Amino acid sequence: MAYKILKKEEIAPSVHRMVIDAPDVAKAAKAGQFIILRIDERGERIPLTITDFEKETGTVTVVFQEMGKTTKQLAKLSAGESLEDFVGPLGTPADIRKLGTVILVGGGVGVAPIYPQAKAYTKEGNRVISIIGARNKDLLILEDEMGKASTELYIATDDGSKGHHGFVTDIMKRILDSGEKVSRVVIIGPPIMMKVGAGVASPYDVEILVSLNSIMVDGTGMCGGCRVTVDGKTKFTCVDGPEFDARKVDFIELMNRLAIYRGEETKAVEKYEE
Numbered sequence: 001m002a003y004k005i006l007k008k009e010e011i012a013p014s015v016h017r018m019v020i021d022a023p024d025v026a027k028a029a030k031a032g033q034f035i036i037l038r039i040d041e042r043g044e045r046i047p048l049t050i051t052d053f054e055k056e057t058g059t060v061t062v063v064f065q066e067m068g069k070t071t072k073q074l075a076k077l078s079a080g081e082s083l084e085d086f087v088g089p090l091g092t093p094a095d096i097r098k099l100g101t102v103i104l105v106g107g108g109v110g111v112a113p114i115y116p117q118a119k120a121y122t123k124e125g126n127r128v129i130s131i132i133g134a135r136n137k138d139l140l141i142l143e144d145e146m147g148k149a150s151t152e153l154y155i156a157t158d159d160g161s162k163g164h165h166g167f168v169t170d171i172m173k174r175i176l177d178s179g180e181k182v183s184r185v186v187i188i189g190p191p192i193m194m195k196v197g198a199g200v201a202s203p204y205d206v207e208i209l210v211s212l213n214s215i216m217v218d219g220t221g222m223c224g225g226c227r228v229t230v231d232g233k234t235k236f237t238c239v240d241g242p243e244f245d246a247r248k249v250d251f252i253e254l255m256n257r258l259a260i261y262r263g264e265e266t267k268a269v270e271k272y273e274e
């Protein structure tokens, strides 16, 4: 079965949004879940978080950054072309319910998985304070969408070209310091940002969740590639996660494992570009 690409656009340099015709996935999808796609029969399987889905139209939106061989290939496809596989929804849905005030923090392409959560938390009647950031304003994604989906939206850029000059976690700390009762913080972004964010929020009386989508390989519980240590126990991100209690995640081990994968990925890209 082929899955048609209905729309494709570059929303920031090397970051693309694709809308796929996948009614079965759209019907069952929940915020926090992901899909696995394959461009063609011999293609590598890549997991991507579901950024948006519409049950009525049967469409699923994914956002990806050109990083490895397959994402570079994917970026070359256009609307009208098809994908061989688009399997999902996979993973445990985010635990979204009425809690009161929730802070959502998204960094870089981590804003893409934060977006469906903002929509879902708002739908459940929460006060949703979203903080999104990037290295500079050109790399900032989904600003309008996040503005609509949240009660309040804050922006931070590393170079100060838009919003707060500094980190998303600075704004998060300011809100936590303000004394406002916050029930939960959800942080999604590069592992280092999640580690720093978890460290900043830890002293406060608030639940902290991170989504470790970025480290999945096959997404089926078979390869072991997504292994993480949470609370001293081995967990598989693709089946046990991707959301975990940030205070219990061993981020150092996670970052070491990712560094190993990055080396492998660079080799594959070099081969692809030869």
Ligand code: FES
Binding pocket: 215, 216, 217, 218, 219, 220, 221, 222, 223, 224, 225, 226, 227, 236, 237, 238, 239
């Ligand atoms: Fe392979 Fe989870 S991604 S076991």
